[in-house]
Amino acid sequence: MLSCESLTQTYLSGGKPLTVLKDITLTVPAGEALAVVGPSGSGKSTLLGLLAGLDRPSAGVVYLDGQRMADLSEDERAKLRGEKVGFVFQTFQLIPTLTALENVQVPLELRGESSAGRAQDLLARVGLADRLDHYPSQLSGGEQQRVALARAFSNRPKILFADEPTGNLDASTGGTVIDLMMELNRESGTTLILVTHDPELANRARRTIRLHDGAIISDSDA
Amino acid sequence: MTSWPFALRMGWRETRASRRRLLLLMGAISIGVGALVAINGFTENMADAVEREARALLGADVSLVSRRPFSSNVEGLIDSLTQHAASLAGCDTSPCALPADRRIARTTEFDAMAYIPRTTGTRLVQVSAIEGPFPYYGTVETDPAGAWDSARTGRSAIVDPTLLSALDARVGDTLALGEARFLVTGTIIHIPGDVGIQSVLGPRVFIPAMYLDDTKLLGFGARVRYEAFLKLEPGMDADEIASEYRPQLRPERVRIRTIQSERRQLDRTLTQFGRFLGLVALMALLLGGLGVASAVHVFVKQKRESIAVLRCLGATAGTVFRTYLSQALAIGLVGSLLGVGLGITVQLLLPTVLRDVLPVDVNVRPSVKAIVLGVTTGVWVASIFALLPLLKVRHISPLGALREPFETGIRTPRDRYRWLARAGLGASVVFLAIIQAGNWLQGLAFAGAIGVGITVLWGAAVGLTKAVRRWLPARAPYLMRQGLANLFRPANQTVAVILALGFGVFLLSTLFLVQQNFLRQLRFDSVERRPNLLIFDVQPDQLESLQDEIRTAGLPLAQAVPLVPMRIESVNGEPVLRAAAGQEEGDSAASATWAHRREYRSTYRDTLVDSERVIAGEWWSEDFELEADEVIPVSLERDVAEVLKVGVGDEIVWDVQGISVPSIITSVREVDWAQFQPNFFAVFAPGALEQAPQMFLTQTRADDPVVRGTFQRRLAEQFPNVSSIDLMAVQQALDRIIGRVVAAVRFVAAFSLITGIIVLVGALATSRFQRLREGVLLKTLGATRRQIVRIVLAEYAALGLLSAAVAIVLSIVAGWGLVTFVFETSFVVSVGPLAALAAGMAVLTMVVGVWNSRAIFRATPLQVLRAE
Structure with missing residues (x-):
């Protein structure tokens, strides 16, 4: 489903090249749940960004659902994301000017599907059937992340990228969100890439890779 | 494409959090559009009014104007024109008894002192002596109504209301002009071609021409304007006739005016004023555009995260760009529509602001052309100004939705669209300026000035x-x-606000x-104690007693300045009239200009005055004496010398009341005309013109307006032909x-x-x-x-x-x-x-x-x- 070879990312920082990711090679079969763990600054988010095609690597290649990402233009990658990828962010990243329902509809609308039915169903599925017309600022953190989950699944993604999905939530709320995410993931057979530094959360994934200073230091199945 | 529907929907939803801000941006655009719609609409209304009142502007089809009484030659031309008209009217016996409305109307205009004996008020006025059925077109409105017709036969005068208020007089008073007396029978409300403000400088007095001689004001040196008005038969083309007769009239120094030429001139003046105001209005719109650009710039920065999320969710750069572009378009469109409403309101107010400077009655109505132009310009300005900052949204990386550990700000790689947008912005400003200015050169100059500014x-x-x-x-x-x-x-x-406010x-x-x-x-009233009472048209035999009068009144006496009327006969041996004809035939070698044709009122003196300085050649010495057979030295003013294309050493022969007076240019002077004192294009050395027919001008000063008024009255009584101007007035x-x-x-x-x-x-x-x-x-x-x-x-x-x-x-x-x-x-x-x-x-x-x-x-x- 997802693989990368010799993935390296180097940024210029203060005029000096700074290598954030070194020679990462990785394969994730369809339906697998992979947790990426490591301390802050170990390159987790950079890896996620590259795997999801949000950025271009300095070296190496990424294949997403058989597509070589480097062959795609910026816009083609955006379309690919729209069709096959879902995201959950640490800071929820709901669009503040849209209601919960509209936020969930965005990926569908981008594809030209404007039916509100699926979005409503998904919001009901995450327990927010009575919050459709609320704006993000009117929702609690847990509720916002549940809207984000509904949004992530609205386009029936083949692969879901979750970046510290519980990072901004208290333990019990976080737990509820994770349970929900895992359920949805199982139901739809989505491949999951989960970035976290919470070992407990990582344990929920079948496979864990550990990053340190931009390199994989361990790759283990639970 | 699914992109536009999404962009429009998203653009609309996005406004929820910022409607207040969008409204303000719309406001910024609407003010400029409003100004444009109002000014352009009003300019069109003025042009319509000129078109509608064109015939009444001149009051006739054709008129002939001269500073001298028409020669027999010109009178012959006028006759033939009238006969021509008469024959077209089916009257071919000669001489034809023309019906009253086909007689020639004439006016004789000059400045003189009006004096009301009852109130002892005096004032310099513009006298117009009317003969025949003037005007053929348009009507003269008077108070009381009908006074115009009744006043054409008796010893009566119709005057500007400002004259009555200035002299504390009323209808029914006697008014003295020179040595004649008239009964004031009414005041002018409206006369064709009238610019209200004209009467501020010199109120007008209309009298029947048959009593003109009684005033004894048309003596030597009086500046008189003679005009004959003709009405043509239907089917006669005034402009054809004008171009047919113009070559014959030019050597006679007679100008021929037609409705078309009047209209063109007025149109040009009004349109130019309208266009100038339009450019100022365009400036307001461009500032609004600048405000939009600045706001969008900040807005894009604030929206970075939302945009990054959209990009993560699969929105292409183009979709995001279209989302925000649709907002800019909406700002432009709604702002412009609001502007149209504002503009029409302002347009209704403009006649009030501009009254007194308009020669025509303007019917204000909204102009479709101005509205379409205003809306198009408004939408365009909002979009093109928003474009540059908006292009940046295309470079917002979806990575921004995660965390951005190594990047701050929006990376903007070299982007040819940015260059295109910049070029488009520059070209738009130039284009809009050219449209508004109505010609390339002024438009470019204005755009350049905006750029520099x-x-x-x-x-x-x-x-x-x-x-x-x-x-x-x-x-x-x-x-x-x-x-x-x-x-x-x-x-x-800060910078954008300073710029917009500034x-x-x-x-x-x-x-x-x-x-x-x-x-x-x-x-x-400045400390220089300049003279504030100008006394002119003084005949040589009146000068001494007039100076006595000034002394008796205890007022300071300035040196009298002689004025000798003359025309140019030839420049360096080239006769001016041939030069004039040459121009008519398109001969560029000898071109006659206003400077060749005009009447000069020159003086002679031995010293320079303080408003002038010699910039070429040398001024004659104070004890200069003209030798016998010596060509008289003359000093020309710089601009005239330039137009005549002459300099020191060139020769000009002047026609001084029929006598040829050769002269040699010995110096060129620069004159500060803005200083209100007698200045001259041509100053002669003493010794040659003393015997020429001439008159005098003198000045004095009285700080107290009452003293000035009293003294003016005494002058009017004792020297009816002498005019005086209160410069303070x-x-x-x-x-x-x-x-x-x-x-x-x-x-x-x-x-x-x-x-x-x-x-x-x-x-x-x-x-x-x-x-x-x-x-x-x-x-x-x-x-x-x-x-x-x-x-x-x-x-x-x-x-x-x-x-x-x-x-x-x-x-x-x-x-x-x-x-x-x-x-x-x-x-x-x-x-x-x-x-x-x-x-x-x-x-x-x-x-x-x-x-x-x-x-x-x-x-x-x-x-x-x-x-x-």
């Missing part, structure tokens, strides 16, 4: 802002430092400086006329200032949440409401003062340039009013700032921190 204002704004930042004393009170620091906060719009102030301040300096030239009249025109320009310039204020409020709205949060944070940390108000005041006082300072400094430069090079006079800055303008600006921005910050005072810390 904005660059300089921008540079000055950036420089001053940096200077404040750098030199802000570290020991300044905390509240002041905090307030000023707000000018440099991230995502500030431009309005710049326009108003420049206008003020030019007006002040221009009017200052005409001040007679002229000054007041000019003040009024210039004030009217300036008021119209200022009215339009004010739109720029209003746009500037809206841009300021818009900028505040854009950073509102950030400010609210900071304010509340300060409150949480223990700041009192009073302290926060002080911070806000410091910030806005600085913003207002900076804008005003930048604008006023630049306006002083611009004003100096205009006054020195265009009006060619000295430049003085009046500090007081400018300081008041700057203070006013500061107060205005402070009020706007505090008003916009009122939410900070209301919000409780919890509300704001929750909203995070």
